[in-house]
Amino acid sequence: MALMQDFHFLRPAWLLALPLLWGLAFWLARRHGRDGAWAHVIDAELLPALRLDGGGKPGRSPWSWLVLAWTLATLAxxxxxxxxxxxxxFRGNAAWVVVLDLSPSMSATDVAPNRITRARYAVDDLLDGARDARVGLVVFSDEAYTVTPLTDDVxxxxxxxPPLAPDIMPTAGDRLAPALDRAGRLLAGAATAAGQVVVLTDGFADPAAAFAAAGRLRAQGVAVNVVGIGGPGLVRAANSAPLDVDRLRQLAARGGGRYTGLAGVPALIGDLQASAGHAGMTRARQDVRVAHWLDGGVWLLPVLLLAAAMLARRGWL
Structure with a gap:
């Protein structure tokens, strides 16, 4: 009873071929009857006189064996x-938390079309490169908010x-430290050996607190990487402060990560993937077991080979 309850087909769509094959075999048997194809070119009265004497033995037909072979092949x-x-x-345990700046200065247009749009493009590239790493998203202005916890549903x-923009934030501000602390809490709950934080920002107003938060993450084994969002060099955009590259580099150094501009995002993704791969080889979780159904079609192959061998006999027609 347990066998009957568990029995099923892994690829049931192949069963749709059975009626077609049976119909084809029936049509071939009717078309190639006892008289074969000669019945189409020789008169029915003359054909019995031309047929060779088989010694009284009835002619053998391959059609039953052909139907059996086709049926067994389809079932397999x-x-x-x-x-x-x-x-x-084996499941990799890498985890990335993306921290996205939604302060008012991210609306600046010194990079086309504006800073926040280019930052979203960079986040999209990070998601493409995540592979089997879990990804979380935190946004900040005056306060930090978790958009998504760590998930493999990229x-x-x-x-x-798309909706993430400075105008959706309830209050204006530019405090990075709360966002880094929130990212650290997400990673602490993930028990990961390859935690990475990627901050996409054009600057922050709390350097002392942000540097201290980055240092705490580094002490936990989490690297803080920084992507500067803005034009090349110290560009002052409308309604925004200039991009302070030195401060952003200092933040990455305190967090044990690397700093890059928008053009260097592909290289940063490569470094993150390499770090995740190394951690997966050294500390991959091996306690995960997956149950899968065995394919029993292999047990039909010996009978299928026997039927195919019978079809190779001489004198079937």
Whole structure:
């Protein structure tokens, strides 16, 4: 009873081919009857006189064997299964938290079309490069907010990116330290050996607190990487302060990460992937086991080979 309850086909769509194959075999049997194709070119009265004497033995037909072979092949391709087997699986434990600046200065247009749009493009590139790493998203202005906790559902994180803009924040400000602390709490709950924080900002108003928060993350084994959002050099955009590259570099140094501009995001993604791969080889979680259904179609192959061998006999027609 347990066998019947668990029995199913892994690829049931192949069963749709059975009626077609049976119909084809029936049509071929009717078309190639006892008289073969000669019945179409020789008169029915003359054909018995031309047929060779078979010694009284009835002619042998391959059609039953052909139907059997086709049926067995189709059933094997459909993948009959009735048994599960557990197997070990490996899951990387890398985790990235993206910290996105939504302060008013991110509306500046010194980079086309504006800083926040270019930052969202960079976040989208990070999501593309995440692979099997879990990704979380934190935004900040005067306060920090978690948009998504750590998740491997990158599509959901990407779907939440378009509405993110400075005008959705309840209060204006530019305090990075609360966002770094929030990112640290997300990573602390993930028990990851490859935690990375990527800050996308054009600057922050609390350097002492931000440097201290970056240092705390580094002490926890989490690297703080910084992507400067703004034009090349010290560009003063309308309604914004100039991009202070030295301060951003100092933040990355305090956090044990690297600083890059928008053009260096692909290289940063490569470094993050390399770090995740190294951590996966050294401290991959090996306690994960996945149960999968065994494909029983292999047991039909010996009978299929026997049927194919019978079809190779001489004198079927």
């Amino acid at each position: 391709l459909a993948g009959p299964s009735w048994e599960r087997t557990p197997s070990p699986a 599509a959901t994180v990407r779907a939440l990116l």
